[in-house]
Amino acid sequence: MTIDKITRSQVYVLDQDEALDFYVGKLGMEVNTDQDLGFMRWLTVNVPGDPEREILLEKPGPPAMDPATAEQVRELLTKGALGGAIFLTTDDAHKTYEDLVAKGVDITDEPVDRPYGIDFGIRDPFGNRLRIGQMHPRP
Template sequence: MNAGIDVMGLYVHDQDEALAFYVERLGFQVSTDVRNGSFRWLTVQHPEQPDVQLGLFKPGPPMQDAATAEALQALVAKGAMPPLVMRVKDCHASCAAFRAAGVEITQDPVERFGSVDAGFRDPSGNGWKLIQIRA
């Protein structure tokens, strides 16, 4: 029987750059950072969600062959991967804090469907949505 989701993977082109972005700019914490030869298992966690890890993975062996890794890198760089969603208490305040930390906001907060949402991208091109659900 499944116990639940533990790690959700995200492809990045530079793990050190991604680590700095998620920790220094978004406030995540390092969960795991281990190496096995050229392979690095790197995960971070949101401080308010310790049971879920976000894997910052570089495409390539042993997970993919070189051609697949190159294709994945191109898709990530184009912003073609599905966005991740982060629920926030105050979308306007979160955008302001992220912008002050040097995060590129790609969509300012917009009110719609009983919520407020905004967008940003990480250094690899992965899209994120910030969602504030209105009571």
């Protein structure tokens, strides 16, 4: 057996329409799948041109968890005590930073030049952390 790809990641969101506004409207991602499965809405986004790597924007609840657990997850998410982390790249960290500031995105760290590249932090409306980096070429 060989695992050869990461195809899907997941973050919890409290409102999937608000998540779409953020991930598509502000970050420029595109909707990959928006399907009502009856027991849940399967909503994924991806970076344009990379449909094989999706982010599932999942509301806490069935089928992954019972109602009591879902409520606990919603409370922790609202407090900022729970949240996933997503790492994205860009070809111009400073321009991307300026664009996101102009769109009112919650910035947690300004761009800093580090040994691996220039990166900065943002947070989605639900407390999930995102790092956006312009990577230096590898030797």
